[in-house]
Amino acid sequence: MSNWLRFQLELDAASAIDLDTNEQILHVAGRHIIVLLGRLVVPLFSLLLFGGFALYRATGGGFVVTGVGVQPGFDFVNWLFAVVIAALSLIWVALLVRGKPTRQARIVLGMIIAVLALLIYFRSIGGRIFYHDPQIFVGQAFDWINLVLLVLTLFSGVGVFFVSYDWLNDELILTNQRVIFDDDQVIIPRLLERRQQQQIFLEDVQDVSATTETYAKHLLGYGTIRVKSARINGDIVFASAREPMLMQQKIMGQVRALRKAMSDENYVRLVADHIYGQKAQASKPSPDIRKTTVWRWLNWLIPNNPEIDEQTSMITWRPHWLFLFKGLIGPFVWLTLGSLALVIGAALLLPSPLLIGLGTLFMLLVFFLWAAWEWEDYRNDLYILTPEKLIDIEKKPFGPEDRREAGLGAVNNISSQTSYISNLLGYGDVVVTTAGGGGAFTFERIPRPRDVVAKITEYNVRFKRADKNRSLNDMLGLLRHYHDAQLERDEINRPTL
Template sequence: MQAQREYRIKLRLLEGEQILYTIGHHAVSGVAALILPVGLLLLIVGLYSYIALGGGFTVSRDLFSAGQLDLFDWLVVGQAVLLGGVWLFLGSVERKSYRATRWSLLIMIVLLIGFLVYRAAGWRLFAPAAVGMQPFGPFALLLIVVALAIAGQVLYILVDLINDQLILTNMRVIYFNGAVLIPYLIEKQVQRDVTLEDIQNVSSRTETYLQHWLRYGTIKVQTANQDAPLIFRAANDAREMQRRIMTERQRLLQNQSERNFDQLIATRVYEDQTPSTTWRYPFRVLVIPRIFRWLLNDNPLVEPAQRSLTWYPHWIFLVRDLTWPLGTLLTVVALMVPLFLFGWADLPLLSAIGILVALICLLWMVYQLEDYRNDRYMLTPTAVIDIDKKPFGPEGRRSASLGNIQTVTLNTTFISNIFGYGDVVMTTAGTGGAFTFYRVPRPREVAATINQAISTYRKGDRDRSLDEALQLLREFHHAQARTGELRH
């Protein structure tokens, strides 16, 4: 079951990482989210059935029925009472998430009450069997289209709720928010990662009695970046997830300390050096043929000597940018052909115009190509770097230490998944703002690579701190030897 879930949400686990616990949204949140669209869908289906069976509409008044309530009127009363119950139910599910829905329900209740007053005054709107059956009339077809659109929204909400998960591993807390209709093709995904080391506080809160009785609530994972907490609402068994996150964080920090001291003694005291491993990029690379290397680089560009990676935007955006100059050139050529065939312009004039337009379009293409090549996103062993350079002009460069990165977020849409690109957003503990790798190919692999680099950097940072502690002990030992404090 765990393997199936991991496949469905396409997690890229780090080296040595294991999934420990997974929760989703409570079922009651799904009911609350689907009430309004399902209700509208049933209303549209009922209205279509009425029209398809020959029902019509007319404005008339029956004074003899004024002040009396028939069966239809009592059905309207029942619908108003039902909507009022739904309004109260949504208020007990969560206080802030369904405000727009509750306002919509209030408007619907007011309209039903107004319709009931309209009928109580003797006015009528519906005329059963006023016309013949019209299952495919213009209005009926419009209702079919609206019903299909609402049914699509219901399906999207349902799939989105099923795929939303909060995942605890032995290294990270991962918030996966996605709607997967067809895996790897029609899907939208947002993935946020927080390393256990960066977590400062985890809170679990229930706001209503219903949340308390059904044991679900809101989980808030706070890091050093106060502006970007990880929030998972309507979490099933929120308290258990909170307890497990804090327990796993404490266990990780304790194990790291023990391993670091053991490794410190083995490598620094007894000089038991472990063999170094060759660095390599574990994922696919878009390799550019050698004859085109003067135009484009591999994506990502791997430099093993520096252990650095450079990503460029997806190639489809280069094609998009080159479409404009090529389209302009082809349009001008298409306009010049009839001018020449019908003798409306001289050949020398058309040739001069053609050469001028071709030169302009060629320079335009060179500019677009250079602009694409200058848009680079780099990952080094110590930092991420965002380079934005104008073609043949000024350059902007931003960088952030891997140790300052708090969260890594992956954003994809239905369209971007078809072509295989997305955005990777990194938030830092400082005030420099978020770093975004826009429209990079295979964004899940990019996010996994950055997370692995952060883990490696922090391990090296801890090793450097331990080296400093060991050097201090050595100096203290030498000082004791010089002063004769040591006794053999």
């Protein structure tokens, strides 16, 4: 079971995130099975209840029956009900003494006592709530009541499957570059899902804590993982995690290994660059990403999304093409209704050709101006990623413009959000939180949001590593100046050739 569950988690994690070229999944932590059991209480109870009733009736069972030859009287079950009524009556009296605050509880208890009293009376006159006799209850297997019970059983079984699948799709993923919290809510697997992802780059991981708050959690082996980010409001909290201590060790081990590898690599490169003059050529991030393309002759109407500048590695996204068509619904409705009005008016009123021509011209003019406005409004909403910064441009057609920029060094967190419908149609929102009071960047209704998150992540990682290299270069430059100053003041011996 453990190996199968681990395999399923890794399989789902691989499909939930888009990995960078050199990125690989190292470990995945899912919710503990106790969470699944808690969520299965209602659907599993419904499955057993409706399925049990259907089976009971199919084999000759009946409910609330009389006249089946049972002798009237006060049997053991009735005495048991009487004891329960007596106990509940004592509780009711105790609540009555406490006064008005217990009024609702007393009403509920009173109803339960009344139902039990009716059951005692019903059974005392020879009735039975449940009675099984295949000779009396014949032909119930496929009557309308059993068909309803079977349908309810089927729905309950589907509910059990969906709850189990939804539980399996919540995971904390560790790669060699980042930690990702993938939170999915599933209605129909792979079709109607709502995804929300939050991530922290390993360079920004400040601390990882794993806690099992109670003895029960400790014995069962689950708890809470908190990944603390050096960025403000960037923490990830994953509750009810399976084997939290193992995940904590995995993350911190990878963080330490990454920091050591980066330090060693940087020192070797700096020595080769500044001491031996072996300057390495800086590499640019790859702008390669899936894009929506149309026929070349339609590019003037629907541009490629995203548009890629290979020279500068700049990527420009626009909202999903569906929202261009949504904006064009109004103009086409106007064109359709206007055409109908012209045809009906020409048939009934018999206007002159001049009036018909003027009406047609007015209708087409409004249509083209309105459609051009919607098209220009769509084209002017731009989300731009460069190797150094993010740019969000919202511009009204031929009018005001709202432009925001943030350097990649200010990025705190990158997450994606989809609703059930947007996930089905292939678009969503990408939210980029940044340091400072400027608020988050939200790339709204963008196609393939997971691809966008992966690409921003790649650019961000490269920028941060380059920024760290610049800091090390500055430090090495300072040391060189200090060394030259010492040589000028004869504080150290000059090297001899």
